[in-house]
Amino acid sequence: MNFELSQDHKVLQSAVRDFVEKEIKPIAIKIDEDHMIPDALVVKMAEMGFLGSYFPEEYGGAGLDMLSYAIVVEEVSKACGSSGVLISAHTSLCSGPIYTFGTEEQKKKWLPALNTGEKIGCFMLTEPNAGSDAGGTMTMYRREGDEYVINGSKTFITNGGYLGTAVLFASHDRSLKHKGISAFIVDLQSPGVTILKNENKMGIRGSYTTAFALDDLRIPAENLLGVEGKGFNVAMDTLNGGRIGIASQALGIAEGAFERALAYSKERKQFDQAICEFQAIQFKLADMWTSIETSKLLTYRAACLKDAKKSYTMESAMCKMHASETATFVTKEAMQIHGGYGYIADYEVERMYRDAKITEIYEGTNEVQRVVISKLLLS
């Protein structure tokens, strides 16, 4: 067994780190305050290849692997959870299913613009009444000649505000539940797509979370993704991969908060000594670091299993669950170590605390992850 990153992965890690240090860290507070990632940063991240890391070069990707992708999301999220989820949702929830389920024609048509960041991708599954229970999808589609006509609403769509490219799920017969669902590739600039609102959130405030109305949205029949009626499988397979992205985001948020807490505990003096001299703080640091390391091992392992084309459903559920709970735990403790200053925006750990919580909720709540894990254990 080898727990070391390869030299190629280390080169990548250090390149991403340098970029994040200079281009993202200095503006992370502003991204949160403005509820907006500057377009210039999105362009720079695209130029770095962050938006197409593991897709082949022939589709405009960087041609690297899932582990590289995990490292990119982790390193970016150390400084800014919003930017991390932009990459994660774009890559694994939109480009991912197009790459996995798309025809050669679809891949050639849609992936280059996604991989180069010309279009930002999103995943339109969640509805007001269909969250964890995706089988309850109410958005309907019908075939009319060479087109599909889609009506309904979608909510909590990460990256939706960019109006780029979406992988969208709709049903043609609600009574069939998940067997009635199909997946489609949608250009969100099409008539019939209306943004109802971009949500105001507790955390990851730089990231769009969008509610849509779909009113007679017409898309060409060739935009059906995968087999008609098998959309639920597309969604589940996609979320499996997506969980590695969210685990990486959560891991990065936790590491970012830990770095600050560790440094602060050495600087801050109370009762004539640095607070890291107190065992109360030392034990917190030990628990935080152990959780981070276990999350990292689980996340990198899930990524490596996907790279090796082995089954990774349980591993991706475990890493997502554990890393997200690590993120909420570590950011909470990081704030505690900072004392009153931790509650002040300038110290950034309060933002990380707010950013962390969503990782326990989206791309499958942690309750759903526990269902996935226990089902596999008992099957």
Next chain:
Amino acid sequence: MKLLVCIKQVPDLESRFKPNSEGVWYNETDLAFRMNEYDEYAVEQAVQLREKMGDGCELTVLSIGPDRVVEAIKKSLAMGCDNAVHVQDSAASSKDPWQIASIISAYAKDKGFDVIFTGMQSQDRGSAQVGVTVAEQLGIACTTTVVGFVYDNGTITARRELEGGIKAAVKLNTPALVTCQLGLNIPRYPTLPNIMKAKKKEIVAIPVADLLNEAPLAATTSFHPPAKKGGGIVLEGDVGELVDKVIAILKDKTAVLR
């Protein structure tokens, strides 16, 4: 046109350094390494020239050291170098600047490089001798602490940084060696697609024994952190007493009251 850029991998300078068991250099265990900062300027300038000269131009990056230096080599390849030479030497850190320069010269002497780029100095040893010594050993022109670089038709016009912010312009004909200083350029980030492309570029490994025939001229005999400073003096007593004590100390320890 043939270009060479020589790079060194150095520890993160924020590391906590401890002497090694022989007490002549730092202990490398647990240190994180990265490319020497000045060498990044050298790589960037070399890549810019390589891009300007186009297809007929070839840029080689060279580094001496143990396997870990391949990481720095790969970064250079991802920044745009065409191919690489790794001089394998697990004891590179114990060699003096003369030996390091001799290794580079032995490699470069029959290759016909038109321009050789190095950093101004390394961030760990900081001798600033390797670049100039290579130029001397190869018998080519050299200028140091370069903050501006223009190449045109066999002539380099370099801007050098002197003391006190003063600059000098130097013209030299190729073949030539330049050592690069902070301010020359802003090194590019290796992008993910270029990191991928770099994987396909050739890294030739050469054992150091094939290139080194020189004994050290200046061996390091000891490596130690600076002596710990005293914890300061805390004076106590009434104001008059304190003033007398302060005056006594100032007279004794400084020149201000003599």
